[in-house]
């Protein structure tokens with residue numbers, strides 16, 4: 001296992017769910033964290049907690065990953081002590097709606113494509129060259145079971161996660177000959193704000209998604225990401241698919257009362 005002490009880890013979507021859980025796990029291992037999301041006040045709260053609990057050094061970025069010029073200037077203008085990013089966790093992402101494709105909402109589609117595909121590409125494009133130059137780095141992309149299997153109403157969200165799968169595979173191929181590692185972590189059902197965002201704030205509907213399932217927790221995913229990023233430098237874990245015991249595929253779920 002390699003040490004994460006003083007490694008610089010950039011986590012997008014650190015203001016909630018899996019991103020916040022990753023921040024806690026990496027902070028506990030002595031990493032220095034660049035935390036990015038649109039909701040700065042949440043990042044500030046998280047940074048305070050991590051500082052009190054672990055003495056973690058943090059650098060906060062109020063960032064919309066869809067805004068390419070801003071992503072470019074933010075990465076280019078990182079203070080020198082924060083610019084040598086060792087691990088990039090491309091976690092920011094969302095689903096919107098469960099409409100049939102022929103009834104779909106254009107705004108929802110564009111938000112998912114711009115965030116899950118283009119945002120992830122922008123971060124990778126601006127961060128990975130430094131990793132290649134320094135001969136050290138690891139990119140972890142949050143894919144999904146939805147990138148492997150399409151479910152009714154999942155159409156565009158599933159397409160974005162299938163794109164993430166292809167991008168992770170492509171990046172791995174393009175980095176061949178460098179020591180930079182690429183991992184895709186592809187969960188099934190994880191209880192976060194994900195479904196509330198999908199259903200545009202309908203908390204009751206969101207809660208029903210996880211009822212009786214004993215879903216994965218954000219900590220379960222952070223634990224796997226931590227494992228992948230702490231293997232010996234010659235080991236690349238390409239892809240991890242994980243789901244609750246009560247889930248067997250994107251659509252096959254066992255619910256108890």
Ligand code: NDP
Nearest residue numbers: 013015016017018037038039064065092093190192193194
């Ligand atoms: P949450 O809704 O809890 O968190 C999503 C995070 O993404 C938030 O921190 C949000 O921050 C950030 N985000 C969304 N849009 C943008 C944007 N334009 N710019 C910057 N940050 C953004 O969901 P999860 O933690 O569940 O989701 C994290 C990742 O895991 C996503 O990529 C999701 O697709 C994936 N995933 C989730 C699963 C699940 O069942 N929950 C299963 C499989 C994969 P803010 O709003 O402050 O910008």
Ligand code: 8X3
Nearest residue numbers: 144145146188189250
């Ligand atoms: C999130 C999991 O199955 O709701 O990516 O699409 S699912």
